[in-house]
Amino acid sequence: MDFNLQAYQADHLLHLSVKAERRLSILENEQHRWLEIDGVVQSAMSLAEPGSLCLPHQQHIAERLPAQASRILELGLGGGDLTRHLAMRWPEAQHDCVDLDAEILTLFQQFFLPERQRAPRLHHADALHFLLESRERYDLVLLDLFSQDGNPLLLFQARLYQALANCLQGTLIINLLPRTRLEQEQALRLAREWVGPTEAHAVPGYRNVILHCTRQQP
Numbered sequence: 001m002d003f004n005l006q007a008y009q010a011d012h013l014l015h016l017s018v019k020a021e022r023r024l025s026i027l028e029n030e031q032h033r034w035l036e037i038d039g040v041v042q043s044a045m046s047l048a049e050p051g052s053l054c055l056p057h058q059q060h061i062a063e064r065l066p067a068q069a070s071r072i073l074e075l076g077l078g079g080g081d082l083t084r085h086l087a088m089r090w091p092e093a094q095h096d097c098v099d100l101d102a103e104i105l106t107l108f109q110q111f112f113l114p115e116r117q118r119a120p121r122l123h124h125a126d127a128l129h130f131l132l133e134s135r136e137r138y139d140l141v142l143l144d145l146f147s148q149d150g151n152p153l154l155l156f157q158a159r160l161y162q163a164l165a166n167c168l169q170g171t172l173i174i175n176l177l178p179r180t181r182l183e184q185e186q187a188l189r190l191a192r193e194w195v196g197p198t199e200a201h202a203v204p205g206y207r208n209v210i211l212h213c214t215r216q217q218p
């Protein structure tokens with residue numbers, strides 16, 4: 001059930017957290033519950049169908065998922081929209097979710113994890129540190145990290161893609177929010193250099209660009 005980003009209206013404020021670096025709120029109406037950070041919708045959950053994807057860029061990601069995945073890593077959790085969708089699609093998969101914000105992990109469990117759904121393994125950690133310390137090999141990695149005005153600088157540095165390559169044996173999908181054409185080209189070049197064949201897919205009407213990478217074994 002799509003969430004209309006141009007015409008949504010809340011009936012209830014479920015949670016509000018204000019810090020120097022960001023304002024976080026969880027809101028709800030009859031159809032959806034959603035997470036906003038600094039007034040921008042980051043995640044949206046259909047109350048009737050929690051495993052469905054409501055935001056346009058997520059639907060573009062779903063179209064590029066592999067046919068099967070048994071070991072999944074999400075870097076950047078938010079409200080867990082893709083977490084719920086993947087749990088519905090592959091309920092037996094091993095699923096790790098990493099987020100630097102401990103409050104996000106707590107709120108996901110409180111507001112965005114359906115009672116009947118098995119919880120993923122949640123990790124309060126820096127994404128790069130987690131990759132460098134991990135001994136796992138994932139067949140699907142989803143990367144959705146953001147800062148106040150786009151992606152953090154880490155997404156445009158070779159060390160991230162080197163670490164991803166060491167943990168990946170399948171598909172990497174990145175939700176990119178490039179501020180400039182140069183940022184998009186840099187991320188695309190690094191993914192191709194360190195991970196393997198990569199395609200960029202624009203989301204019509206939105207700033208998002210979805211990078212789809214296939215690990216090329218050395």
